[in-house]
Amino acid sequence: MIEADSLRKTYGDFPAVVGSTFDVERGEIFGIVGPNGAGKTTTLKMIAGLIEPSAGSATVAGFDAEDPEMRRSLGFLPEESPLYEDMTARSYLDFFADLYDVPSETATERIEETLDRLELDHRDRRLGDVSKGMKRKVAIARSLVNDPDVLVYDEPASGLDPLTTNYVLEFVRELRDAGKTVLFSAHNLYHVESVCDRVAIMNRGEIVARGTVPEIRERYGTTEYRVFTSVPVPAFETDPAGDRHVTTVADMAAVERVREAAGEAGGEVVDIRTDEPSLEEIFLDLAAETVDGPRGAQ
């Protein structure tokens, strides 16, 4: 549903994005995660047809990202979404529905339904007087006025309180369940880990890892095994753990060596636990590896 092929964007001499390639399938939630300045917004804007790539191309719902026809299939939520402060949620959304030529009856029905799903109160209050969370909900509702198949959301939950954040992430899931395709960016790893089917980790303008969270864990993370034994294991660095002893090793072959050593010492293995790295730990490792990456090498 979305295809990004070697997207590149250079501002003067500065390579903001050095080659984003990924695809998002219909009905999938795909997250781009990375620190500030990684190139997430630039990538999303190239996909939304708002920035012209310096090289590479993108398609959305079969249309070239730069084809104005593509806009009919797309709902874009910018990172900052200034609203017309003197309008109410209803009048603001009506205004955008009109821009998209949505027939007024359909628009009213669609807007009310979306605002119901977002549990948005105060629909007739001036937007200048509503909370930040409500403003974000209105901006989300705006991305849906043309009932697009594809949603591109830049940091949809950034700066919101935990309750509203959960609300927004749950809503993204609902969109996927309703058959929409969602591409979104976040710098909070928890957001992508909890809702995305697949993720790409971006750093310094390039995608440094991509896949499902378990795939990324398997490929880039190091799982540790904690082997609990009934006796200290002399050949290994063993720490006391209550009335047992624990040895931390990196792979199953080492687990077997601990088992043999414990047997030789007159004891046995009583438990084995694995510690999976969090996406955050993997992310920090990958970010450290690319410190001298493409941008640094320029």
Ligand SMILES: Nc1ncnc2c1ncn2[C@@H]1O[C@H](COP(=O)(O)OP(=O)(O)OP(=O)(O)O)[C@@H](O)[C@H]1O
């Ligand atoms: N119009 C521009 N002119 C010059 N440099 C730009 C421009 N837009 C973005 N950049 C630079 O390109 C890099 C990538 O910016 P981008 O906004 O895509 O990052 P991001 O990952 O979305 O970061 P954030 O999480 O802070 O929004 C940054 O170093 C930014 O300063």
